[in-house]
Amino acid sequence: MYPFLPSENGCLLNGMSHTPGIRQAQKLKTRQALLDAALTLLEEKSLSSLGLREVTRAVGVAPTAFYRHFDGVAALGVALVEEALGSLHGMIGAILADTGDSEERLDRSVVLIARHVAEQPAHFRFIAREQHGGVGPVREAIAAQLRAFTEEVARAIATEPQSAGWDRQDLLMLGGLYVDHMVLTASALLDAAGPEDEREVVRTARRQLRLVTLGRAHWLDS
Template structure:
């Protein structure tokens, strides 16, 4: 069995990572469908042909970027949703976590937001798949919450989808808020907090009168 881990593969994955990083950088000002192969290799400092040793095409690189941007996010999602505490605390914690993630990985967040509906089909589908996984995981976590007793699986999934979409919208808003303007960040934070709060209220009263066509409110 291989006595050494291989200096070979280490070097390979190093330039591969360099290609991914350079691409992510270049994607700050354009979409993936306009990103050129040569543009990426030039930024890294390797020959254009070296690109093919790592990716079949730019689309391929895009799919790899989706993995990098979202693949490592699942544990964070799980711990966030399963955090204990008061509803308000959980909301604040979730938004804090989103803001922190945007601060640390702004390029990744921008990439996902941009290419989710972007012009490259395989990348769109990769993102869609990952988000579907997120939704399923959030749905499972919600199912374990005592607040979700008597909820149907369908309803849990539609709520999970609402949460996941809301997470993306909030992340995108943080991204657009300039890092130099803490007041704007605070504004985004406050709006997102209240939106989550409103959804939480709707969630608490979801099963309040679920009979067929009853009188308006039953306090």
């Protein structure tokens, strides 16, 4: 599936005499160009209707060149999932590393999501669209990644004093609620018509998070 990188460990050896990277670098460049073009095209289409030729045409390479990088459109989709959720991973890390008052953290989280969505709209749109989309492998890849995020969030939540006495099921449940809410908020931000709409979405998202946090605080009272 992935191209062998034989010069990776031989880099230092090759670095002496022969130039090691030109060919690989070019290949990676084309590959990235394919991914970028696909992501752009996917802003107003869904993956299952994305044509292989359409992508190569946008990049300016022959249709056959596509196969040098991916088995088919589905494989490209899976690669896009990795790319998109890489940036998401960074964002979640930043949110979890946040400290301070619960209310402030909540605010900062929503703002952070809004900023990332504004910076990488295509990535979020792709994830939201293909999460329930028509291409099986891509759907599964996204589900697996989001499940990983849920566990990560649950693990972070577990270390906080508010979560004393919570069992694993409850922690995962709350983590899932947070992750789902994040994806939904991102999608709502993308659908927002203008700056005013966006602020409204942010306000609502904050309110909803506050309610969830409130429920969390009284979870063990039942």
